[in-house]
Amino acid sequence: MKWKTEDGGWSPYLAGALVGVLAIVSAYATTQWMGKTNYLGASTTFVRAAGMLERTVTPGHVAANEYFTKEKVRVDWQFMLVLGIFFGALIASTTDKSFKLESVPPTWQERFGPSTGKRAVGAFLGGIVAMMGARMADGCPSGHGLSGMMQLSVSSFIALAMFFGTGVIVARRLYKRRGS
Amino acid sequence: MSIDQLLGLITGILFGFFLQKGRVVRFDKQVGAMLLKDMTIVKFMLSAILVGMVGIQLLTGAGIISLNHKAMNLGGVLVGGVLFGCGWAVMGFCPGTSVGALGEGRWHAVFAIAGMVVGAAVYAELYPFFKSTILAWKDFGKIGLADVLGISPWLIILVFWVGIVWLFVWFERKGL
Numbered sequence: 001m002k003w004k005t006e007d008g009g010w011s012p013y014l015a016g017a018l019v020g021v022l023a024i025v026s027a028y029a030t031t032q033w034m035g036k037t038n039y040l041g042a043s044t045t046f047v048r049a050a051g052m053l054e055r056t057v058t059p060g061h062v063a064a065n066e067y068f069t070k071e072k073v074r075v076d077w078q079f080m081l082v083l084g085i086f087f088g089a090l091i092a093s094t095t096d097k098s099f100k101l102e103s104v105p106p107t108w109q110e111r112f113g114p115s116t117g118k119r120a121v122g123a124f125l126g127g128i129v130a131m132m133g134a135r136m137a138d139g140c141p142s143g144h145g146l147s148g149m150m151q152l153s154v155s156s157f158i159a160l161a162m163f164f165g166t167g168v169i170v171a172r173r174l175y176k177r178r179g180s
Numbered sequence: 181m182s183i184d185q186l187l188g189l190i191t192g193i194l195f196g197f198f199l200q201k202g203r204v205v206r207f208d209k210q211v212g213a214m215l216l217k218d219m220t221i222v223k224f225m226l227s228a229i230l231v232g233m234v235g236i237q238l239l240t241g242a243g244i245i246s247l248n249h250k251a252m253n254l255g256g257v258l259v260g261g262v263l264f265g266c267g268w269a270v271m272g273f274c275p276g277t278s279v280g281a282l283g284e285g286r287w288h289a290v291f292a293i294a295g296m297v298v299g300a301a302v303y304a305e306l307y308p309f310f311k312s313t314i315l316a317w318k319d320f321g322k323i324g325l326a327d328v329l330g331i332s333p334w335l336i337i338l339v340f341w342v343g344i345v346w347l348f349v350w351f352e353r354k355g356l
Binding site (some may be wrong): 030031036084092135152169172 | 181184185186187188189190191192193194195196197198199200201202203204205206207208211212213214215216220221223224225226227228229230231232233235236237239240244245246247248249250251252253256257258259260261262263264265266267268269270271272273274275276277278279280281282283284285286287288289291292293294295296297298299300301302303304305306307308310311314315320322323324325326328333336337348356
């Protein structure tokens with residue numbers, strides 16, 4: 001087993017294990033400094049971002065919305081965590097030269113061609129559906145997949161199986177050319 | 181910046197660094213796993229879970245941290261899970277990795293991020309409807325597997341470790 005990949009990345013076993021350590025340290029640190037154990041997650045931040053954007057146009061509407069009130073529209077721990085992911089990936093990719101401007105990923109291009117517009121529409125519509133699903137399931141591959149599984153939550157075992165099972169079925173239909 | 185925000189930012193930077201180093205944030209790795217051709221993200225996630233579950237259990241057992249299970253809402257998890265899977269396959273990112281993909285230059289992730297913000301806004305509008313329909317089917321509450329099965333969490337962790345390590349060996353043999 002190699003600890004480095006050909007392109008200078010780390011073995012997924014090593015990088016994953018380090019995220020496991022980070023999750024443990026983070027659970028401890030948030031309990032100590034915030035008074036409540038916080039687990040890694042990402043999708044609630046998109047609700048807060050939507051609320052903040054809407055609030056600039058219709059503040060009253062956001063204040064009256066039950067879901068925004070429930071999830072509390074503010075820049076909290078998780079919001080900064082999601083922002084941090086951007087900077088962490090930026091630092092990692094620019095220091096090992098894996099940073100690359102990409103408008104259409106290879107697997108997409110093979111099936112749907114080099115059009116950036118098509119890719120943009122796919123990513124946008126996929127994003128809408130995925131986020132509605134993540135909010136309905138109350139978590140994404142971070143909140144359910146990592147944090148929930150680590151805690152042995154029943155809901156996370158089922159959610160992760162549904163995420164991946166559906167993903168496999170849809171991806172197979174979407175990216176495999178007929179006959180291949 | 182408050183201590184909460186600072187802590188979140190530092191944790192996020194490390195999280196994003198490891199995600200990128202593991203090469204799991206990009207579209208081709210995500211879709212590659214769904215096409216069962218490249219198991220990088222599966223190896224990454226399961227490795228994180230194997231390590232994390234031991235530490236979380238130790239700290240919980242010692243009373244240092246507390247668990248926070250997500251509610252086992254049957255309709256939410258089943259219908260939401262299917263919706264997420266559909267969107268994920270087309271988008272090729274999940275909420276956390278989309279931001280990381282943008283960080284490593286895969287700028288088409290901005291469309292995915294914009295879509296997800298819109299999706300969150302739509303969900304907020306439709307929440308009262310979902311709450312009285314799909315989310316009202318059956319809610320088992322915040323339950324853990326060990327309590328449901330009535331066995332020690334350590335036994336589950338042991339079984340999980342044995343099964344996953346076996347799976348990893350199989351991945352490596354098959355060159356996945």
